[in-house]
Amino acid sequence: MGNSVLYIEDNPDNMMLVRRALESRGYKLLQALTGIEGVSKAENEEVDLILLDINLPDIDGYEVARRIRTSDKKHALTYVPIIAVTANALKGDAEKALSAGCDVYMSKPINIRELWARVEAFVPSPNSK
Numbered sequence: 444m445g446n447s448v449l450y451i452e453d454n455p456d457n458m459m460l461v462r463r464a465l466e467s468r469g470y471k472l473l474q475a476l477t478g479i480e481g482v483s484k485a486e487n488e489e490v491d492l493i494l495l496d497i498n499l500p501d502i503d504g505y506e507v508a509r510r511i512r513t514s515d516k517k518h519a520l521t522y523v524p525i526i527a528v529t530a531n532a533l534k535g536d537a538e539k540a541l542s543a544g545c546d547v548y549m550s551k552p553i554n555i556r557e558l559w560a561r562v563e564a565f566v567p568s569p570n571s572k
């Protein structure tokens with residue numbers, strides 16, 4: 444099993460935070476700044492887990508999740524873990540993310556310890572082997 448995490452996020456501060464946090468635990472981080480780019484990287488790169496922002500500049504995270512789950516380019520995308528990162532947990536984002544095909548969700552602002560725990564629940568940290 445690999446350790447590549449794809450983070451689909453348009454906010455550079457969050458991207459840098461998550462990059463540092465995950466690389467410090469030995470993961471490889473792939474970045475996508477838009478929903479379309481995220482779907483494309485999921486289909487064309489080796490990806491073991493996806494972190495998915497909901498508010499993106501083109502298609503939203505729900506649509507990204509639906510496209511990944513129904514992709515006909517790569518069968519493994521039916522099962523790849525998707526963690527939604529939601530800004531508006533109280534407005535129903537979380538439930539919508541789950542029904543769009545995400546496995547779990549976490550709320551912004553991103554808590555690093557929660558991030559590590561959520562990611563490690565699916566993909567063990569290379570540093571803990």
Ligand code: MN
Pocket residue numbers: 452453454496497498499
């Ligand atoms: Mn965003």
